[in-house]
Amino acid sequence: MEMAEIARRIAELKREKDAVVLAHYYVPAETQALADYVGDSFYLARLAKTLESRTIVLCGVSFMAESVKLLNPGRTVLMPEPAADCPMAHMVQKADVDRVRERYDDLAVVAYVNTTAEIKRWADVCVTSSNAIKVVSELPQHNILFIPDMNLGRYVAEQVPQKNVILNRGYCPTHNRIAPAEVEALEAEHPEAEVLAHPECPQDVLWEADYIGSTKQIIEHIAASDKKEFIVLTVVGVAAEIERLTQGQGKTIHFPATRPVCPNMAMVTAQKLLECLERGTGQMELPEDPDRANAPLERMLELAAR
Structure with missing residues (x-):
């Protein structure tokens, strides 16, 4: 199907289904061109809370759709490509988090938003690359366990030397290459x-x-x-x-x-966006214990707004 026809059909389906399309900057250009809003993780997470559409279609990877669903539990959240995942989102172990919590009384576990909902439940606050320095500097705790990205964590540690930042050994494969x-x-x-x-x-x-x-x-x-x-x-x-x-x-x-091509983001094509809207596929369900997973996201929005 030609792109003009795909665009026409998507516009029609958005009206029929009261849907809004959000896209991350890393998905293909043709997919970005079809979105109502394009942005980074922080922008999309913050924007999601302000939307009124009944259905939100998230063109990105699974942790992003999970975050949008956590912030909008009463709305339908769809992913054009449910298999699009982020390897870094899984690169931390609960045992490692527990070990650090046992060692430090004055500790905040800071989770990059690029994590699964399960990992968010282990954290005290989430951050994105655009607000990590601000959020960490606002935290009252001196000791910070930064999960999962060691590269972003190291950079944050350099910017907030007044904190003791403890790193985890996760990374983004695309940036790390x-x-x-x-x-x-x-x-x-x-x-x-x-x-x-x-x-x-x-x-x-x-x-x-x-x-x-x-x-x-x-x-x-x-x-x-x-x-x-x-x-x-x-x-x-x-x-x-x-x-x-x-x-x-x-x-x-x-x-x-x-x-530097993210293979998972590259999977989110214009054709898959169309099929998602046509069939209502890729529906994101609320994870287990959603209130606990959502709390670090809400805390992030609160601290970043100060």
């Missing part, structure tokens, strides 16, 4: 380019960066910059929004030779 040698090759080829990196990248990659920020922060930084050339160290899906915001500005972006 970005190699310093490929970044250095790009810098040699484009010496005037500004280097922007997501804090999920390894530390030796972040050392190459002129600017470190969340997906949304990277996009907005490029859009507002007077520079014309950028090396972008995050998932290539951000190119669509960067190009939309900088149209006519003569700006160029470069990605590493080993393209």
